[in-house]
Amino acid sequence: MGSQWCWSPAARGLITLSSNASYYVHPWPAGDSEDFLTHKIFQMEQLLSWKGTCSHKDPGDKGDMARLSRATQIRERRESLRSPRYLELYIVADHTLFLTQHRNLNHTKQRLLEVASYVDQILKTLDIQVALTGLEVWTEQDRSRVTPDANATLWAFLQWRRGLWARRPHDSAQLLTGRAFRGATVGLAPVEGMCREESSGGVSTDHSELPIGAAATMAHEIGHSLGLSHDPDGCCGEAAAEQGGCVMAAATGHPFPRVFSACSRRQLRAFFRKGGGACLSNAPDFGLLVPRARCGNGFVEEGEECDCGAGQECPGSCCLAHNCSLRAGAQCTHGDCCARCLLKPAGAPCRRAAGDCDLPEFCTGASPYCPPDIYLLDGTPCARGRGSCWDGECPTLEQQCQRLWGPGSRPAPDACFQVLNPAGDAHGNCGQHSDGSFVPCAQRDAQCGKLQCQGGEKSALVPHTVPVDSTVRLGSREVTCRGAFVLPGAQLDLPDLGLVESGTQCGPQMVCQDRRCQNATFRELELCLIACHGHGVCNSNHNCHCAPGWAPPSCDKPGFGGSVDSGPVQPERLSHTLSSTAQDTFTLAVILSFLLPLLLGASLAWCCCRHPGPCLQQCLWGSRRDPVCSGPKDHPRRDYPLSSIQPTELGLTATGEPQPLELCQSPAATLRSLCPVAKQVKSKSPDPVSGER
Template sequence: ISLEHEVYVLEPMEEGNTHRLYRGEHLKLTQGTCGHGHNISYPTEMMNTTGAVFSSHSSQKHKRDAQSSTKHVELIIVADNREYQKQGKDVEKVKQRLAEIANYVDKFYRSLNIRVALVGLEVWSDGDKCSITQDPFTSLHEFLDWRKVKLLPQRPHDNAQLISGVYFQGTTIGMAPIMSMCTAEQSGGIVMDHSDNPLGAAVTLAHELGHNFGMNHDTPERGCGCRATVDRGGCIMTPSTGYPFPTVFSTCSKKDLAASMEKGVGMCLFNMPEVKVLYGGQKCGNGYVEEGEQCDCGDVEECLNPCCNASTCTLKDEAVCAHGQCCEDCQLKPAGTRCRESSNSCDLPEFCTGADPQCPANVYLHDGHTCQGVDGHCYNGICQTHEQQCITLWGQGAKPAPGICFERVNSAGDPYGNCGKDSKGSFAKCEARDAKCGKIQCQGGANRPVIGTNAVSIETNIPLQEGGRILCRGTHVYLGDDMPDPGLVLTGTKCGENMMCINRQCQNISVLGVHDCSTKCSRHGVSIYLTVFTVSLRNISECVTVGILVAFLCLLCVGIIPQSPLQTVDSVVLSHGLRRLPPCPPVHLSHPLPLALGLPLTPPHIHSSPPRAPPPALTHTYTSAPAAGTAGRSLACQNVCKIAMVSGIMPVLQKLHI
């Protein structure tokens, strides 16, 4: 309960209907700040630049859709063995605590039109399934690797957070990779259970989840608006936390979230979670329509839905529906109504079926498909390019440097030119063929990097045989020894003709199972992914024809081949090919890990390392930056109509009485 000058905590007693009320300052809450220690901030020009980059791949309609559509995070919380011991080795007590934490986090995110659905709990009562130590960096990487290899194949979900009873080194109380939501590799974080009350860990978990969403810290230079003053805890993404605890998000967090959603982060969040897997069982008032319910708009006090009776979870008279993008004024929208715009050239729109109030699951192009109007390939529903990354790092006017810059700089195998780190934690030299997958090299743009106060400009002059020199501009951000920086080329970036950066190597897109669909559909087809619980269609070779041709082709198919059964849609599997590895594989940092952010108590002072002695052939300058036939046609038609049903196109044909 947050009043003007006081914060109170109201919680039920263990027995009976009695509740206890006490002041927030009486909570034993360890103060802490984010454990990355670099406090990345984005100046106004960076926010404008980022918006420009995103808008070039997005429509204004999608911007409204991304904000108005409710997002659902299917969350799994794991408690390590130390947390189990800390709670008296009582599994049920641990589960209850984790459920309370998830409940708080869900409350925090509702203001952002995001629901956090707890779809699973796991308690490591027999010992940790992965190494969790006082080193937060190592613990984060170990947990994320375990999640990808073990947890994700068994229990599909969007994000996983570890609640640990271990006291991390220094003042760190939480850590998570930034802008990693929905990825198999990095969608998660670690949180130290630092308070007697679960609210403390909930605030930290909400903070780390925010980093997964792409939210950065609310630093003074950003000028963030927060409706809670500092003496009342400020906002959730503040670099430090303590009493009073923050419970709201700032204007900066909302802008960061909007920018991330426009870019395609969170592609897995637009589907409703399977209510059968929700933790805690069925309950009227939890906001999810479960068996026996016609609607659920939350508690009676908070329900504003005119179509639903909050106390009974039944529809009001004359109402046909109450929720979903395909429900308007308590009635279903007509079949074929577009309910979700494409977010970029790698995404596809979805349409109402006319029978379901919910918009169909999100569909996007297969990894490796060529981006429309952009020289790049699609990866996880996003078009990654060197150009976009250079603009992000250096601002408008920046562009990729010539190939010789990548080759010469990234062959060094040092902090300023590398292809990530090897299994021993040493910087790896880039082979010539992989040079464009290492540290990104740019030209032009601002005088200094625009990504934060601890960014360093690495300028390298390369002499040419014909005379003259080429200036190559790279960046380095001082993080921890185990943390890569945002100057590394992102996974999915095009590095050659039909080539893409994967695990810091320039590989042929054929490794992604891409089929030349256009040759099978008169050069109008595309392969798609269907994301449901972060899963996709496996090896989709079917095609979706685009434009008006799809309607005529399906009409022709239905009329000519009425007895041809549609092929069965392939079974769904995880959208990322997962390999079976040992439970706790060595941490390989050669794969891309976005900038990791966390919560230490006092931000460590950053010391800029003196420039290393440059190799004879290169000159480096380091500048610190402030803050077919008939038969063929028959098969093609089956494929077209089949996938048309999956992607929501068949409702359009039904609307035409086909």
């Protein structure tokens, strides 16, 4: 039985018939017309014409973008529903790429859209959805310097990106160039640069005839920004070589990679746990998405109640995929604040604090999404005073040494930095020039150059690096300083490997930035802390995050804690301390309820032994008083009915403070009972908590 296929004028994309049969459809030739009448269908094996690499001397190729198995897709969609992350991506095409597209702006934009679509497919395997928030084509001239030197091109673009972010906020900016970089390099990105003002971006060459090749490189570089290093040998067990291998493979000679290895996933989890990539937790501004809104793109835009992407990706029965509307009774489809199609109550925790410099967030009760990820304001002390918060992280020399050399590693003495880094060689430097020569550190910047450590493993944990040991004299003894040297031609897409990270303390009120030790008075932090009245800390929006017991925005009135940015804190979380007091009271009451009958029984037994006969009846029922049973006259017996014994209860006022209780005489009976005091007793105000979350 034959099949008849009907193509739209500009159909393009992937057709996957099985794990071993994948085809790529593309209009041919591109031409200047929008009405493509001819299409070509390529087998994946036919795409193996380009030879290049992002970092290795023995380059391979990248090919297939075939989808994962259905079971894998379902599992990963389920994980995505629990913790969605969005990458707001801005892609720029340089002037050379515009020229290679025959100065056709529409064709250039279409190519960028295809690249973004394939990057989205790749990153979805990490539960990260790409939200394309901007496209830019440099039609007249380059806005930043683009040269065959990948490193110089990268840092020039990242400098230009700072101005871009001010006018068009985004998470990551990627430059796609039509130029070829020197050597075999096709891409470059700072490791763990995601969400950082100075390093959240990358550059890639448009090296293949089809856009899927550039997309594979761009996804690889974004992986480096997310803290992923190249997969060591034997790490990629998720996909065989003939299926494309893994995205972070150092070199391949097979179809385009489609999955990330288990090693990459572990690195990504570690990156998120320590507070990296905080901006990916924020839902994008759907009004800024490119291209225009449509039902089925996975983003809830104006006029839509839900949008879970392709029809087969709709979770459960919350959303009607054909018109992007909610089913009857449903309030939401996915998000950290959505459970079983219903919104979680206000104050429900939705994002834990990740690391010393992060802050928790809580559901608002009105949105299925967790509020934007907020962290401590730059300059806040962290790591017990050994570091200062910087972009939501707490960079310390000790942490960086252990990441490079493993547990047990520690920073070398200051003499190692002061003696070695001004030399400007493989043992110590402040980076490299475009020609590969080393940059010597100025003496005042020596603490911001090559990371000098001691102890740890014999070899570095980062692939393709070797230890470089040096000896310096410290007083009457010699100390060993250890740095990391990147092997020539390896990891070229990870610049500044082994250098001290930005934000690391390099002296009193001094931090490293752009490989220089710069003054950091953090005046904004000082002013903000004054506004918090000593009862909270300052967040990255320059607002107070109040300690439990104090109310935002100024932490000067009783409340439940938190900030105006993080969502309302559940009252139950604050009352936990109060409830523990009530629990202690209740426990005491339970103990007494057991002890009192025992004491009563013991008293009766004593009475029976001392005064048997009629006196027993009198003691039991109290029908009449008898001197024998009443005891000595100078110690009259106080007879309280058992019904008067009640457990103590704590009443809560409107402010959530415990209301004092006292014993009072009931006007209607002679029994004593518990009742609230008439006079308000001012409770002790909560102890100031600075820096506590």
